Amino acid sequence: MFTYLVRRLIYVLPVAIGVSMFCFLLVHIAPGDPLTAIMPVDATQEEQAAMRSAYGLDKPLPVQYAIWISKAVQGDLGKSIATGRPVSGEVMRAVANSLLLAAAASVIAFPIGIFLGFLAGYFRDTIFDRAITAVAITGVSVPNYWLGIVLVIVFSVQLGWLPSMGAGPGGSGEWAWDYAHMRHLILPAVTLAVVPIGIVARTIRALVGDIFSMDFVQALYAKGMRHPDVLRHVIRNAAPTALSVIGLQLGYLLGGSILIETVFNWPGSGFLLSNAIFQRDLPLLQGTILVLALFFVTANLIVDVAQAAIDPRIKRT
């Protein structure tokens, strides 16, 4: 197990470097000038050149990358071009908000998804199965930003029960565990949870159905094992794959959905990313993508290790 962990950690390093190079280059490929957002549209050539030099954008790309990555490993992601604020602070604050939203969506999505999936798999080819599959397919197929708008129209505009935007009522920008703040979490979390519910339910359904039709399950019954004990075996066999799907969905939730956070004006990483894109705020864009990509890599690592802990066969492969 220890060797496996070390090996997986070593694999992470080139992936992280690759990701950092990719996200650095990606934002340079897009047309346009990253300083456009902060310069008046009629800035002279001299003013443009001075700004470019001040932000180090006149240096060759490899040099820019070397400077950026050497600072990034020390936690310094530079300063936002649009606001002048340190990118690391902006990203961490946004990631904290996205984590909060992801946690709320996870609390909704995974238990419901697992429960529905198990139910459908257990009662395969029954009315239960068909109903749950229909719900799951709808959940995956409905564009979640559209669903977000519908929820806003119904629960905020028509009924006036829940707020449609922001992460809280106050002006402090700090999250608090009270009703006034939690009300702001409900609509975006529900919207964000819909896709993972569908995906997790469909995966678990297929898994559970397959495992029930396997020979070893019949053998367990033939040996006279009681139904709850057989179920335990089924769950244990389904767990690694389910964990892997949940892990991927966690990555999706952590990255935040740009559209959902934009619809609800939720100040998370997806919202930050969309602002950074619109403002062509290069350091902010690079920093946000890097942090989110590293979150994905870390989530995958955790899932791999958890899978290995559950299923000893994985260590050998």
Place this chain on the structure above:
Amino acid sequence: MALKSLRVAALAAVALTALAATPFSAWAAGTLRVGMTASDIPLTTGQTDQGGEGMRFMGYTVYDSLIEWDLTSADKPSVLIPGLATEWSVDPDDQTKWTFKLREGVKFHDGSDFTAQNVVWNLDKLLDADSEQYDPRQSAQGKSRIPAVASYTAIDDLTLEITTKTPDATLPYQLAWILMSSKANWEAHGKSWEEVAKEPSGTGPWKLESFVPRERAELVPNETYWDETRIPKLDKMVLMPLPEPNARTAALLSGQVDWIEAPAPDTIPALTGNGFNIVSNAYPHNWTWHLSRLEGSPWNDIRVRKAANLAIDREGLGALLGGLMVPAKGFLPPSSQWFGKPTFDVKFDPEAAKALLAEAGYGPDKPLKVKALISPSGSGQMLPLPMNEYVQQNLADVGIEVEFMVVEWNQMINLWRAGAADPAVEGSESINFTYFIQDPFTGLIRHLSCDLIAPNGTNWGHYCDPEMQELFKQIRTTFDAAEQDEVLRKTHEKFVNEALFLMVTHDVAPRAMSPKVEGFVQAQNWYQNFSSISMAE
């Protein structure tokens, strides 16, 4: 009975005393929550970012300029009025020397005095890269607004002298861009603009009380503001960045904000149906195609330019925009003080357009083909895709075939700066770019001046005409305001008579607000006065 009367009298006396001692804010009326289109709180240190919206909400609220716009009337175009400077004059013997008398007794929010030395310090903040208060961020926003300024000096506490590079009568308009921050506050914050950004200090009618990046800013009245008529009536104004139009509308409909900027046209029926008010007014902003005048451009033929202008069905376009537009009759809005009396009537007359094209050698067998640069979105661009498609159809109807080159907005800005001759525009003969046309320089001169041909300036189309150049010179050397207005009218008449742009429409700066918002007068200006607003119960 006597005792009861005494008690009532005593209570009344206490109440009256309390009322007399009550600070102004207790008389103020409510909180106004504004949903801005910006994605962040505009830069708070003085010279703001986020374009016109930044100046509107964080600029002219917290700060003042030497010369300001009169924002009190909805019925006439805004004109310049004294601000922190009470009067100004140019030396008749040396028309590069200006003297400004500054307002006495003005204090910054931090309590320090506003003086001429402070103005010098603020100009250094933008123009002198060697000064310790030089701020590249503010300089990026302000330096290009005052191209005329060569030097400046404080004669005494309340007298300032500014020298321009050449005689330039547009200096007052240029100075209306420049906002005065407090030197004492900057020093108190360790001479760090990053720290000042958290607790800024201006002389404006509003004070920034608190501020959460990307979420909200709270402004409260400056109860000792020098202009008593502009002390805000509200208790508080809250600014929230809501860049997504549907999110803005939902926030207004669900009562989380009271005022939104730029509601999407298709949400207006829902808003008015729910009792919200849509407020709009003509303002100096246009939606045009800037035409290439390079050799070989079909737009070099005045008949073609006039034909295109006559081909546009502006009333039909108005229907597409929910009526929220002013059909163009020129480059400036018809209500502008500089509109003049052009002889070319910009109207919808497709038959006249076809005749002009035929005269120019084009017809059904030989259609005119042009390429136009457009963007799918952008600051102030209204609804560029459907509007351009509409224009494309109108032009096709008279025999002008338009091919679009669609680029993302930031790239569009770069191509606009690069100019029509740059290979990156791939031979496009026009660019759809909306223009801020509030003052003589940004409104007229910069688009067509020979010395500002791109990439040296913003004359995208490489137009250069001696007669126009002479008019620009006259604008800059006519120091009497009324006479200068006359020259500006003549200049605009030339813009229209020679159909120098494809003049399509003017935006009307629509904003939607709760019926509780009272007292707002939408000036014909990019900036607005929020001091007169109160909130009904």
